Amino acid sequence: MTQFLVLAKSPVPGRVKTRLCPPWTHEQAAMIAAAALADTLDAVSSVRAASRTLVVDGSYPAPPGWQSLPQRGGSLGDRLTAAFTDAGGESAVLLGMDTPQATPSLLSDACDYAEADATLGLAQDGGWWVLGLRDCSHADVLRTIPTSTDQTGELTLQALRARGLRVRLLPVLRDVDTAADARSVATLCRPESRFRTAVEALIHEC
Template identity: 65%
Template sequence: MTRFLVLAKTPTPGRVKTRLCPPWTLEQAAAVASAALIDTLRTVGAGVLVVDGSHPAPSGWSRVAQRGDELPARLANAFADAGSEPAVLIGMDTPQVTGALLADAAERLREADAVLGPAEDGGWWALGLRDPAYATVLRTVATSRPDTGVRTLQALRGLGLRVSLLPTLRDVDTATDARAVAALCPAGSEFRRAVTALDAELSA
């Protein structure tokens, strides 16, 4: 059985999505982040919330605290702390992700050693590992670079792993990203509702 991990920050103003400011305030950016996290958790359904801060896990979820000073260590530790089962990790920056995409990622892990979902900005939005021990290689991959996805793929293949690539998604870093992603979300999406409301305030 494949376990899903969601890596997230508690949506605290000034600590999340600060690149959305301007045009939005720190409080508004935190509200957008909260909406993205709500949608992501709803889509995943159940799993492990790997959280930085005090954000509680929803019903049906388990919760572990992020460990490590830098993101590469936090990613590797997330897999280590979640158990020995195959696992797919995503963040809170792609609220447009669908259940079908996640089911496809889990299905691919039946044959592949790893699955990787590239992001448009050069990073990645999802990483699945049949054996979570493979995640130790993430400690050597620099994050927040335009070639982070490529470097991650190279590192996984350097271990001799068979890697299956998932569709490329756009993650939310800027207000332009947020608007583009909101347009991809269904009408009942918290993220779409939050972004639409904030833009309405700006134009009022």
Template identity: 65%
Template sequence: MSGQVLVLAKAPVPGRVKTRLCPPCTPEQAARLAAAALADTLDVVAATPVGSRVLVIDGGYPAPPGWKTRDQRGGPLGDRLANAFADGPAVPTVLVGMDTPQLTTAHLAEALRPVTTPDGPDAVLGLAEDGGWWALGLRRPADAEVLRDIPTSTAETGARTLAGLRGRGLRVALLPVLRDVDTVDDAYAVAGRCPPESRFARALAAVR
């Protein structure tokens, strides 16, 4: 399948990732959960047929063989998201984060297929249960400019992103709603939806 997948992630350093898991997790446990979630996500992207895979990272983290790596650029998250799209080639692109370790190759294929099909929609958006979004796919990466003006990490982020895309005249297809891992309750709910071999599920079981 043509196109590219971007994984926007933060290096799993204690005290810098998944701080909302603390307490009951220690910063070190939260970092191990973040590392496991990122590893699961990278595995799924690696197993998905796509033209290019890019890790867009805040901090130092080794990308898998065959991947490209780019540093995140910009201050606010909206700018970093828009820049992640802008800094690559002008090809159909799907961006996911590291907070949905229950992600599957079927989810990614469902996101890639519409924007890489000539008569498909202009964008796909995967809303999250907390009001955000877990995936954004764009036929034209330049359309990510809309993200710069949308507040992130709010209960309205997903709805405002959808409205912003449609406000640019884009045809948007919606993906399944997934749950992000932000809190410990999220972590247990998501782990229950992960496959048995999931690093994230094993890492969470070790915290108990």
């Protein structure tokens, strides 16, 4: 079994999901972020794993049975690499907190290395939402890839293949960056999800 890493930022108003403002306030955006993170942690908790680690920027309680590590490094590429390195172990799957629609089944598929050395889920905005590595040492390739661009996912795929890795692509998902993203993603979440409930409550307030 592989380990799972969730890279997250503590849902503090003014520090998370600021692109949701407007139409929502910083407090409402933080509530959305907290709901997305909670759903993500629930999904990962439902998947068989060697271990589960919350790699957090700030302070946030890890669920029972999880370990917690602080993010370290300056750039996002450095922090992603450090997350794979600090968690230890030979293989790992890393995802963020921006895809609360990701199901346990989809996450289980992300750690299937039967015919691949890496698994990669691209995002609609050009980034990626999940990366699985059979050998975590290959995470150092992330240091040199520009992040938060419409080419990040494709450049990551090219860099992994340039190392001779067999990469299996997972379904493309939509990240939650804007209010339009949040509304769209909420419709894909299960009815009882915290994220869907939070977004629908804000829509009804408008």
